[in-house]
Structures are given as structure tokens and as C-alpha cells.
Amino acid sequence: MIINFLGHLHPVFVHFPIGFLAIAYVIQYFFKSGTEKSRLIDFILAAGIVSSMLAAFFGWMLSLSGGYEAKLLDWHRYTAIAVCIVSIALLAYKRYKKEEYRTPYYHAGFHLMMLALLLAGHFGGEMTHGEGYLFSAATATETVAVPEKQKIEKLTAGSTVSVYDGIVEPVLAQKCMQCHNEKKKKGDFQLHNVEALMRGGKNGKALVPGDPEHSAFIQRILLDKSDEKHMPPKGKPQLTKQEQDLLFWWVSHGGSIAQPIKEFGTNDTIMPFLSHAGKASLRDGTLKNIEPADTVLVNEIRKLNVVVVPVALGTNFIEVNTVNAPSFGDREALLLKGIAPQIMWLMMADSKITDEGLDQLKWCANATRLNLKNTAISNAAFAKIAKLGKLESLNIVGTRMDDEGLLAFVPTASLKKIFCWNTGISEKGVMAFQRKYPTIELDFGQK
Ligand code: HEC
Missing domain, CATH: 1.20.120 (Four Helix Bundle (Hemerythrin (Met), subunit A))
Incomplete structure (x- = not known):
């Protein structure tokens, strides 16, 4: 700092x-x-x-x-x-x-x-x-107007600004737009707005939503610096590791321009770009690598439109995210078992998962994040969540869970944060829980 x-x-x-x-x-x-x-x-x-x-x-x-x-x-x-x-x-x-x-x-x-x-x-x-x-x-025969998008100040984990506007575009503006803009189209590729980015360059589409491996836009920034196709070209200000991670993550999450930061507020990739970022990202201890998840199983789950991506570059730990698979439910959750040891973040907000589907959590020994926002789970889910020995962050916003469930919940020592507004949980319940477990932060939505 x-x-x-x-x-x-x-x-x-x-x-x-x-x-x-x-x-x-x-x-x-x-x-x-x-x-x-x-x-x-x-x-x-x-x-x-x-x-x-x-x-x-x-x-x-x-x-x-x-x-x-x-x-x-x-x-x-x-x-x-x-x-x-x-x-x-x-x-x-x-x-x-x-x-x-x-x-x-x-x-x-x-x-x-x-x-x-x-x-x-x-x-x-x-x-x-x-x-x-x-x-x-x-x-130069013409002066080039580089859009001077300043970093939007004071982005926080609760910001409603989209990830694209608030974080991605400022990075592109700093490191790419001086060559890829309205007037200069190196490689026939423009980046000054998202339509142009989606259109691609002389070699066709540069961004395949959800598929960083087939997105030239991502592949080129990951190439070795000495490779002549590496972007930004040699001698120009380079992307930092965090910025590379960010772009990779953004594309693997569908390259959406609308999703607000608050949906991913506690994500390690996004966090470094927020104010008060302070919190350490993937601590080295947890990142001791693991053997890769079975590709056959991963592909089977991907067929359901579930996003399965590494939580960071160079690790085999994965994030499983059902954002694009709203029909994901208990039956589909059975597929998680095979890749469970690799799952670090399990994001099932707005899915059809119920208490029954959460039986699968017992396999997810390495999960640190669980998002069950706006699902039909009830108090009975707490006992299953308690089996996640490494859980750090839990999101139960918009569920039926209430004070009774919360106060009976015996969290693991690793748990740091629970997001729980818009539930049956009352302020009184939050306070009672907080007295019992003062190290766990409860986010009750008061901004
Ligand atoms: C100093 C100028 C410069 C900067 C900065 C720069 N590029 Fe490029 N870019 C080029 C040139 C020149 C080409 C065409 C030659 C080539 O294909 O390597 C190109 C080509 C590309 C292509 C290929 C387009 C196609 O369809 O062939 C992509 C993708 C790309 N750049 C992405 C980026 C990204 C992402 C950044 C920022 C991280 C970036 N560039 C920064 C000069 C630049």
C-alpha cells in the first residue's frame, strides 16, 4: 500500500x-x-x-x-x-x-x-x-485519442458497477488501447469498447466467452514475453500477474459486460482491484497444488453450461459456477463428487439446489467458498455446510434460513464471513451469533 x-x-x-x-x-x-x-x-x-x-x-x-x-x-x-x-x-x-x-x-x-x-x-x-x-x-500522421478511462475510485466488494466497466476496461485502457483504438487498429483489432472487442481482429474473433483457451485475446497475453505475438508487445508496459489473472477470469466467466462487482465481491481475482483490498489472496498454504480434475468429468459438467475454471492461473484447484446453468439442481449436483477434491469455490447462486443436493458437500474437502444465494435451502442445510472443513466464506442471502438455524450452526474454525441479508435471520439473531463467534463477520447488508 x-x-x-x-x-x-x-x-x-x-x-x-x-x-x-x-x-x-x-x-x-x-x-x-x-x-x-x-x-x-x-x-x-x-x-x-x-x-x-x-x-x-x-x-x-x-x-x-x-x-x-x-x-x-x-x-x-x-x-x-x-x-x-x-x-x-x-x-x-x-x-x-x-x-x-x-x-x-x-x-x-x-x-x-x-x-x-x-x-x-x-x-x-x-x-x-x-x-x-x-x-x-x-x-505519426494523426493524433490518437486514447480514451482516458480513469479507475473508478472506491470500488468495493459491494459496488454495483459492472466488472467490465469498473475493472476490466481500465486495465485495457492502460495497457492495450494505445494501439487498439478507434483510430489505430493494430492487427485490425480494436479494444476501445466492448463491441469492438467482441468483433475481433484480422484473425477473426479474439474472445470466445467462457473459453479462454480459444480466445486469442487471452492466449496472446499469456504467451512468453519473447514471443513476437505476445501482447502487449515487447518494450511496452506489460500486464501484471494480477491483471492477467483478471482478464483470464473475466473471459472464463463469459466476458459479461453487465455483471456487477458485488456478485463477485469476495473473489480473490477481483479483490486486488478494489479499495480496502487488503485481504491476502489465495494463501500459499491452501494453494499447494493438487492433481488435475478428471477431464471427462469436467467436460460432462461443462455440458450443463456450468463454468469450471481454475481459481487462478497455474493451479488445478477449480471454481464451479452455475451462473449460466439456472436449471442446475440436486440431480446435477451428483456429478460434483468426481471432481470434489479440486473444488475450491462452489458457486451455486440462483440454482435449483436444495438441502438434499448439499449432501454432496461432504466430498468437497477443499472448498473455501460456498455461494447458495437465492436457493431453496433451509435450516437443515447448516449441518451439511458444517462438514466443509476449510470453508471461509458462505453466502446464504435470499434463502429461508433463520435465527433458529443460525444459532444451532456449529461453524468450522476457518469460517470468516457469512453473507446473510434478506433471509429469515434477524438482527437479534446476528447479534447472538456474533457473541458466540466473534471472529466471524456477518454481512447483514447494511451498507
Ligand atoms: C504497442 C502497440 C500494442 C499494444 C500496447 C498492444 N497491442 Fe495487440 N497488437 C499490436 C499489433 C502491431 C498487432 C498486429 C500484429 C500481430 O498480430 O502480432 C496486434 C494484434 C493483436 C491481436 C490479434 C488480432 C488478430 O485478430 O490478429 C490481439 C488479440 C491483441 N493484439 C491483443 C492485445 C491486448 C489484449 C493488448 C493489451 C494487453 C494489446 N494487444 C496491446 C500492437 C499492440
Whole structure:
């Protein structure tokens, strides 16, 4: 958090050393000599040194957030450090030599400092704006209007803004739209709005909802960086791991543009993009991998329109989500048994599941999330839910469950949160439960 904040100061601060040191250079070589001039140069050099060290520190913080091309970053770092060292040496030399400072060494040092400054600025610009930035303005035949969609501030787990508008599009705007927009259509592909994204590029559709493996849009960002088809191209600001995960997740969930963030508010992929994200994502302990789920069984379940996707890139743990399969019920739930050990998130909101279908939960030893929102389950389901030894988050919003069931419920130690508004549960019940289990947070919907 604080590292991010300090990192954001870099783009503001870099302009100070550039300004100070360049002014010192101008005064040194274009103004008449005299004691006043010498003292002025001392002062401006000192200001340049202090601000360049601050800028370097903020830059170092920024580099920790990742997403920059390693080679450019190295060059930028070395030249920036050279600016600091040479300017310090220059001022020290000048003060040491007193009146006789104007030696060939002094002038060489001054020129060297300016050179390092120009190079550091150049590499910095390439990193943020992409390679060839310096000359692109001179060669561009048209100016490109990149939609400046700012990150919508204060997104929270309860936001009604859609995942696309609030999170996906800002990422695309930052990392893709400078080449894929209304005017520039690299690869005949535009990304400035979702219709264009769905239309695809010169190789046809780039996004197959629900199927990241057949979506060029996703495959290209996952290609090795050295692959010439990798997006964004080499030398351009890259997607972070979290952003890659986000786009992968978004496509595997159907690439919907309407689904609001609040439907996925506690999702580890989405969480890092929300304010107060704080909570750790998939803790390493739980992510000790598991053998992949049986593909035959997975395909059988997918035939029912059930989304089955890895919870994150590179893991065999899966999310099973019935969003696109409203008729999913107890009979279909029998299919879960075969892939149960791999299920980490079981999302059955708005499905036809009943208490009986929840018998299958006893196989789901690794499930950390269970969503039963708007289903016909009753108090009897609590006993079955209690069998999920790793459960962390439970959503029973919009069910018939009530105070009696809640107060008889013996949750596992791992449970952290229950979403339970719009049920038979009353505020009194919530308070009584909270007294018994103070570490479990009950979300009763008061915003
Ligand atoms: C610096 C410019 C640039 C940036 C930034 C960029 N692209 Fe591209 N993109 C290109 C060029 C050039 C092509 C065409 C050449 C090729 O197919 O590799 C292309 C082609 C594509 C294609 C293939 C379209 C087709 O049908 O052939 C996809 C998909 C794509 N880009 C996705 C992305 C995504 C997603 C991002 C952001 C994460 C992105 N691009 C960022 C320049 C860029």
C-alpha cells in the first residue's frame, strides 16, 4: 500500500532533478562568470542532487510494483544512479577546488551529468510510453485519442458497477488501447469498447466467452514475453500477474459486460482491484497444488453450461459456477463428487439446489467458498455446510434460513464471513451469533 503510494510520487518527482540540473547547465555555460553565478550553481546543483535522490528512491518503490520491461528498467536505473553519483561528485569537486574549479575535469563532469540525465529521461519515457516514443510524435500522421478511462475510485466488494466497466476496461485502457483504438487498429483489432472487442481482429474473433483457451485475446497475453505475438508487445508496459489473472477470469466467466462487482465481491481475482483490498489472496498454504480434475468429468459438467475454471492461473484447484446453468439442481449436483477434491469455490447462486443436493458437500474437502444465494435451502442445510472443513466464506442471502438455524450452526474454525441479508435471520439473531463467534463477520447488508 505505502510502497504503491511512494511509487506513484516518482512520475511527479522526476521532473525536479531534470529541471534543476538542466538549469545549472544553462547557467554554467550561457551566463557571465562571477561569484554570484558560482554560488547560484552550487545551490541549484544541491537542489538537483537532493531531488534526484528522492526521485531515485520513489522510482525504486515504483519498480517493486512490477510490470516494466526488465531491460529498459535496468538501463533507466543505471543511468539514473549515474546522474546522482556524477552530480554529487561534481558539486564536491567544485567546492573542493574553490575559485579554481573550472578545470577540464569539471567541464567533462558537467557534460557527463547532462548526458546521463538525458539518457535516464529517455529510458524512463520509453518505459512508460513504449519504445520509439520520442520519435513517434514526429512520424505519426494523426493524433490518437486514447480514451482516458480513469479507475473508478472506491470500488468495493459491494459496488454495483459492472466488472467490465469498473475493472476490466481500465486495465485495457492502460495497457492495450494505445494501439487498439478507434483510430489505430493494430492487427485490425480494436479494444476501445466492448463491441469492438467482441468483433475481433484480422484473425477473426479474439474472445470466445467462457473459453479462454480459444480466445486469442487471452492466449496472446499469456504467451512468453519473447514471443513476437505476445501482447502487449515487447518494450511496452506489460500486464501484471494480477491483471492477467483478471482478464483470464473475466473471459472464463463469459466476458459479461453487465455483471456487477458485488456478485463477485469476495473473489480473490477481483479483490486486488478494489479499495480496502487488503485481504491476502489465495494463501500459499491452501494453494499447494493438487492433481488435475478428471477431464471427462469436467467436460460432462461443462455440458450443463456450468463454468469450471481454475481459481487462478497455474493451479488445478477449480471454481464451479452455475451462473449460466439456472436449471442446475440436486440431480446435477451428483456429478460434483468426481471432481470434489479440486473444488475450491462452489458457486451455486440462483440454482435449483436444495438441502438434499448439499449432501454432496461432504466430498468437497477443499472448498473455501460456498455461494447458495437465492436457493431453496433451509435450516437443515447448516449441518451439511458444517462438514466443509476449510470453508471461509458462505453466502446464504435470499434463502429461508433463520435465527433458529443460525444459532444451532456449529461453524468450522476457518469460517470468516457469512453473507446473510434478506433471509429469515434477524438482527437479534446476528447479534447472538456474533457473541458466540466473534471472529466471524456477518454481512447483514447494511451498507
Ligand atoms: C504497442 C502497440 C500494442 C499494444 C500496447 C498492444 N497491442 Fe495487440 N497488437 C499490436 C499489433 C502491431 C498487432 C498486429 C500484429 C500481430 O498480430 O502480432 C496486434 C494484434 C493483436 C491481436 C490479434 C488480432 C488478430 O485478430 O490478429 C490481439 C488479440 C491483441 N493484439 C491483443 C492485445 C491486448 C489484449 C493488448 C493489451 C494487453 C494489446 N494487444 C496491446 C500492437 C499492440
